[in-house]
Amino acid sequence: MFTSVITLLALVILTSPALGQETQTITILTNRNLDSTDKVIPFNKETTEFFQYLEKETNVHFEFKRYPWKQALFLAKNGHGFLYGASITKKRALSFKFSEPIYYDYVWIVKRCDTKFVFDKLEDLTGKTIGVMRDASYGEELDKILNDRVILAYEFHDFESSLQELLKKREDGHLIYSQMKTADAALDSRIRQYGRLANLETGSMKTNPFCIVPKPAAVISNHFAVAPGYNDAYLNRLNSALVKARASGELNHLFVNPATK
Numbered sequence: 001m002f003t004s005v006i007t008l009l010a011l012v013i014l015t016s017p018a019l020g021q022e023t024q025t026i027t028i029l030t031n032r033n034l035d036s037t038d039k040v041i042p043f044n045k046e047t048t049e050f051f052q053y054l055e056k057e058t059n060v061h062f063e064f065k066r067y068p069w070k071q072a073l074f075l076a077k078n079g080h081g082f083l084y085g086a087s088i089t090k091k092r093a094l095s096f097k098f099s100e101p102i103y104y105d106y107v108w109i110v111k112r113c114d115t116k117f118v119f120d121k122l123e124d125l126t127g128k129t130i131g132v133m134r135d136a137s138y139g140e141e142l143d144k145i146l147n148d149r150v151i152l153a154y155e156f157h158d159f160e161s162s163l164q165e166l167l168k169k170r171e172d173g174h175l176i177y178s179q180m181k182t183a184d185a186a187l188d189s190r191i192r193q194y195g196r197l198a199n200l201e202t203g204s205m206k207t208n209p210f211c212i213v214p215k216p217a218a219v220i221s222n223h224f225a226v227a228p229g230y231n232d233a234y235l236n237r238l239n240s241a242l243v244k245a246r247a248s249g250e251l252n253h254l255f256v257n258p259a260t261k
Helices: 001-017 047-060 069-077 140-149 161-167 183-198 234-248 251-253
Strands: 024-031 060-067 083-087 104-110 131-132 151-154 173-178 210-212 220-225
Touching: 001 220, 024 069, 047 060, 047 251, 060 069, 060 104, 060 210, 083 140, 083 234, 104 161, 104 183, 161 173, 161 183, 173 183, 183 210, 234 251
Parallel strands: 024 060, 024 083, 131 151, 131 173
Antiparallel strands: 083 220, 104 173, 104 210, 104 220
């Protein structure tokens, strides 16, 4: 009897996780999007499933910290976590290491439907007032035009207020990110829900105030970004998981416009 108990205890110890071993916690820094009531807009279903996939695949627990983009960028640069959804620029490459690409964003220009907005090349933005997110990058070529030839109108603390500035004709256009490959799809997924803001407009503008310029201004890849030396081991595991997700089709399942290489 005593021998059987000892044997049973030995089996339990051998088949149980090591005492005191805990799942590693990884801090994920993300942009904090607010609605008109100052409440944080939660991740959509696909983003939630993406993080759940990575947690399972890399055997960690994610702790999410959401800030205005400028602050999230600063914290990541100073070694406080992995920044989600960052594009690569020459300037950022001096301060960050980047993961494998996750998905691609199109940069679309939102305008009032009753205004003409000719856009065939980046130089066509010269002299216009364009709404942008502070400290965001829209691709290096577009960034250069924005910084050198455009009057920048920075977003308020919530996206809805910024669209109201467009309705008030304080902006000629407003830049948005979207994985959608066509202007109509981007309008449906990101903008059409804000049509209610046009309650003071008249005619067709009251029901259809926002349009998107047919040609995207840029296409950029998005990554995790992390300060060099901050948990390089996990960055390697993260990259392995992203490569596996791309090869297995998991990224195609989760994103409309996933990275393909």
